[in-house]
Amino acid sequence: MGEKMRPIVAVTMGDPAGNGPEITVKALSDPALYERCRPIVVGDAKMIEQAKGFVNHPEIEVNPVSDVADAKFRAGTIDVYHLDLIEDVASFKLGEVSAEGGNAAFQSVRRTIELAMEGKVDATVTNALNKEAMNLALAPQGMHFDGHTEIYATYTGTKKYSMMLAHHDFRVVHVSTHCSLREACDRVKTPRVLEVIRLGWQACRDLGIESPRVAVAGLNPHAGEHGLFGTEEVDEITPAIELARAEGIDAVGPCPPDSVFSEMHGGWYDIVVCMYHDQGHIPTKTLGFVFDREAGSWKAVEGVNVTLGLPIIRTSVDHGTGFALAGKGTANALSLVNAIDYALRMARGKE
Structure with missing residues (x-):
């Protein structure tokens, strides 16, 4: 990566039944983010489009692409490497564990890893997935993963992490x-x-x-x-x-x-x-998760999860899928923003 070239960062959608799509829209609605990097979401563009309404950002354009090279990488547009994962958005239930949601989250992660290994993106950042939902989807295939870390290790062939x-x-x-x-x-x-x-x-x-x-x-x-x-x-x-x-x-x-x-x-x-x-x-988490007693809400949910030892960069939010918050538009996007910034720091260190 050249000094003046903004790194391409792939951000997974997370479990679509959770608050991942909403957090993603919130984070990527900030024009300042595009001054630091070129973000692209990997997941289902239909869920990102729905999330726009939840977080009141109707002005954002969702740009589905099938190749990273077709992304616009400009403020006001959220590029989505579109994987048609949710059959019917209208009937898909938010806040519930499902094999469909788990499969969507897993496929988003796997494709993100592939893009990084192919050199098409410079760093990867993951939203939360639900382990029960994911393994519900993977069980019929005889597969099981404890979480993101093990998925990344498997698909990058990493033994020490x-x-x-x-x-x-x-x-x-x-x-x-x-x-x-x-x-x-x-x-x-x-x-x-x-x-x-x-x-x-x-x-x-x-x-x-x-x-x-x-x-x-x-x-x-x-x-x-x-x-x-x-x-x-x-x-x-x-x-x-x-x-x-x-x-x-x-x-x-x-x-x-x-x-x-x-x-x-x-x-x-x-x-x-x-x-x-x-x-x-x-x-x-005692430092990063701060609950406001008087307001009765979370003041901050911060923290970054990084997988070490991989041949690619992977950071993540350090919180769960927030099923109880899904569809309400109230989830805090700061953890995702921090995860992206941490990925950028690591990308600069590897230049």
Whole structure:
């Protein structure tokens, strides 16, 4: 990508029964976004057209295309790489789990990955899909995916990958994600911890941080207290940190999980390696998801999900499909805007 060329960013529609189409229209209705990139939605143009009415943007033109080269990439127009996925928009039920909605979300993601692997787009950003709906659609084909991360890994042939969550400069990366807590403890092994330290360090480098500082959280209370509350820190985590440091990575730990996130928030570290799903998700979402008690509504639902280790760029909103909000036009698009901007940062870092 040349310095003056705005990256092409493919944005998936998400599950059409959720608020993905509405969030997409809101985000792409901002002319300033087109000064930073050339966005194209991958999904069903009919659902994007419907969403215009929900969010009161009748002036927006929806431009269905079958080739990225045919996109207009101009403010006031939402280009949609059209996949005819919803048979009848009028009868399609919003806010409900369905195989049709799950299939639409999955096909949008798969085509987006293909476009990136073919070099037709520079980065990909995903709206939320419903895992139950998706697997309802995939079951007859003998297929199953836990979520976006596994779909991307499969269709890019990636073996070593991890999930990173970010709220501005607050970043966490995970040794394990979608498995039971009991299984997560068993997955804390030196090779995997080292692998995730490397992925987190490289992600920070891709974001333009010259010398990333990587904190590695412990698994047990107080990071095990030298074996008093568990031996994973001594047996598995510390050896990984020592190997990473031998490679020139500024990694510290094992750090007590109850304080390391406050330290990162204070600027001590650029990223924290977390041992399991909730260890990283809870602090990140506590910062990014802000509920206004007096107004009785969400003031902010922010956060970006990034899949590390892929040959292509993938970021995502860090919230669900919002079935309860579908069709109301009230969903906040800030998380999608942030996800697009994070993708652009990573695209610039790879130039």
